[in-house]
Every structure is written in C-alpha cells, then in structure tokens.
Amino acid sequence: LSVEQGVALYDAALATGEALVVPVNLDLGALRGQAEVPHLLRALIRTRARRSAVAGSVTATGLLARLAALTEAARQEQLLDLVRGQVALVLGHAGVTAVDPASPFRELGFDSLTAVELRNQLSAVTGLRLTATLIFDYPTAAELAGHLHDELFGIESAVAVRSLPSVADDPIVVVGMSCRYPGGVASPEDLWRLVTEGADAVSGFPTNRGWDLDGLYDSDPGHAGTSYTRHGGFLHDAGAFDPAFFGMSPREAMATDSQQRLLLEASWEAIERSGIDPMSLRGSATGVFAGVMYNDYGTTLNSKQFEGHQGQGSAGSVASGRVSYTLGLEGPAMTVDTACSSSLVAMHLAAQALRSGECSLALAGGVTVMSTPGTFVEFSRQRGLSADGRCKAFSESADGVGWSEGVGMLV
Helix, strand or coil, X not given: CCHHHHHHHHHHHHHHCCCCCCCXXXXXXXXXXXXCCXXXXXXXXXXXXXXXXXXXXXXXXXXXXXXXXXXHHHHHHHHHHHHHHHHHHHHCCCCHHHXXXXXXXXXXXXXXXXXXXXXXXXXXXXXXXXXXXXXXXXXXXXXXXXXXXXXXXXCXXXXXXXXXXXXXXXXXXXXXXXXXXXXXXXXXXXXXXXXXXXXXXXXXXXXXXXXCHHHXXXXXXXXXXXXXXXXXXXXXXXXXXXXXXXXXXXXXXXXXXXXXXXXXXXXXXXXXXXXXXXXXXXXXXXXXXXXXXXXXXXHHCCCHHHCCCHHHHHCHHHHHHHHHHHHCXXXXXXXXXCHHHHHHHHHHHHHHHHHHCCCCEEEEEEEECCCCCHHHHHHHHCCCECCCCCCCCCCCXXXXXXXXXXXXXXX
C-alpha cells in the first residue's frame, strides 16, 4: 500500500464505525474467474445483469428508448408509475392513486391468478421474461419497479451464489435469543431469574380464551369430555399483538393463530438482541426453522368474516414462511412437528443447514399455545396428566405430564 492509499484507508476505517477492519488488496478479476466465490467476498464481485427483453417487441423497444433518454431518478419514477398503472388495471381501480407504492401486493388484493395476470401485463409492456412468482419476490410496487429498472438497464448486481461453502468443522454460534414463558417470563434474563429463584410458573386455566371452565373440570379421569386437572403453564397474554407493526390488518391478525403472531414477535426480538437491524436481513440467505405442533386455533373462529385468512392463519406449515415473508428472508423456511421434540429438531435442522451452506444465518426455535383444552381432555382419558399440572421428573411422586406454553427463538 502506498502512503496515500494507507491514509485514505485509515480515514475510511474511522468513518465506518466498525470496531475492527482489515485492509486487503484483492485481485477482483482473479476472484471473478473462480468457479466458487467464498461467501465472505461474494458481495465484492460484480457483473452486468443481462437484459432479457423479448426480441422484436415494438412496445418494449419503444419503452426502453424513452427511458434511456431520462436520468436514473426519472426512469425509476416512470417505471413506478408504469407498475402502479398495471396494478390498477389488473385490480380494476380507476387510477394509479389507488395503488400505494409501499403497500404489499397481498394487502392490495392480489391472489395467484391476478399475480400471473400482472406478470403477463408487465412482460408485454417491458418485453422482459418475468417469473410467475414476481409479486412474491418483489412484494410492493416500489420494489417491483426497482427490479424492472435493474433488468432493463443492466444495473450491476452481485453474482448469485447457489450455495455457500460447506463448513462442517465450524461450530454453530448462538448470537441472540428471545422468549416468552409462563410466570411472566418475557426475556432470557427473566427466565434465568425464574430458574435461580425457584419460582413456580404453573397457574390455573386461562380465563380469556372462551373455555368452559366450570364444565371442563372433573376429578374423575373416566368422565368424558373433561380434564381432571385445571392447572398448567400458560401465556395469559398470548392474544396481545400489534398487527400494524408487522403490516397486518386487524382482520387478518384476528384470523391468525397466536402461535404465528408470537413467532413473528420473538423472531424480530431475537434478531434485535443479536445487534442486527431486522430490516437489514431482507434478501439475505437467512433460514427459519420453527417447531409447531398445535393447529387448533381455526376451530375457535366461527365467522365468515375470516374467510380467506383462516386457513393459512391456522396452518402450521405457514408459520415459518410467514416469518420469512414478513422479514424478506430468502433462506430455507421449515415448520417441524415431531410433537414434544419439535423445537429441538428444528434447531438440529438449522445447524445442518448452516454447516451445509444452505443459509448464512438461521432463526431456530418453536412455539406452543393451546387455543382449546383438547389436549387436556385427551390425556385425561389416557390417565397421562399430573393432577396438579406440575411435572415431577425423576421423583417417586411423579404422576404424569404437566402441559405448558411458550415461545423461544435463537439466532
């Protein structure tokens, strides 16, 4: 390094705010020629994106010529107007003012059929070969317009790396965690305090879920439709949720299982506690692995007003994908149901995915909220419940399982 380069790098290092930086002189041409670019360096290797305009498209050629004569800012604005206009046309709006550039397409009313229709319209106008998953990959008009600009004008973009290099000998490091557990536990610090103080987190049945508490209990294990315990570990505020924070309407939030809502909150909090801005992970190879075993929330909804949201709101298969979609994560998304070991298996799969290079960061954990008392009734018939709702592992007084709820996520 010359003196001038060294001084410039020193100034640049001070401006980053990072605790530790390393100046490295790289031959980017040599790196670009490698068959596999190391993950740490992949963002440095740039290539011109190839235009995929349909040959012979008069409409597309005219659009490209008009846009090419504009400044980049003006091109972006024109393309945003174009996207909003096509969205309005597909959805039957009177004009582009009805289309908020920042609103997710799903909130605007798109379904699978209209998504394909919009793709076809934009393909015809721009001449680009666009995928059927276009509005899911770029879920707002603003993001979609930016993508069209990059495709049309060959903006430099990082080389896509199909898979990160395998790191089987690299230990998995937990950098953040979050949790909500019975006994008022709202953080890992609360959990540690609960354990060290030896507090009891078991309580009576929740009073805010519509359970028939008087008719549910019967001390006779053989009495049909009842439970011979009325205690467990419950999240009594499991219904508390801020839908607007996650871009969800009140109607959709009401139709969405508390388990999915808690996963969203715990995932966001775990990332923040890792020192990472959750929104900075959009587009990253971050995986989500969630253990979920209950799916009875939908049975509590008896109103037609929830149609369209009720199915996916109660589906365990959607739980991990909802986190990925909301945060814009592009790594694997997997919901695991192996009963009581679901969260443990989810963590195992997350570690495997990290070691094999399927993702660079992973959210792993699980959630349990019992929307109905069905599991208490079922295990009462099997004589499998602890009468006082407390597990007594390794004790001569052990008399059955005590059911509990909670959510925990690791980064």
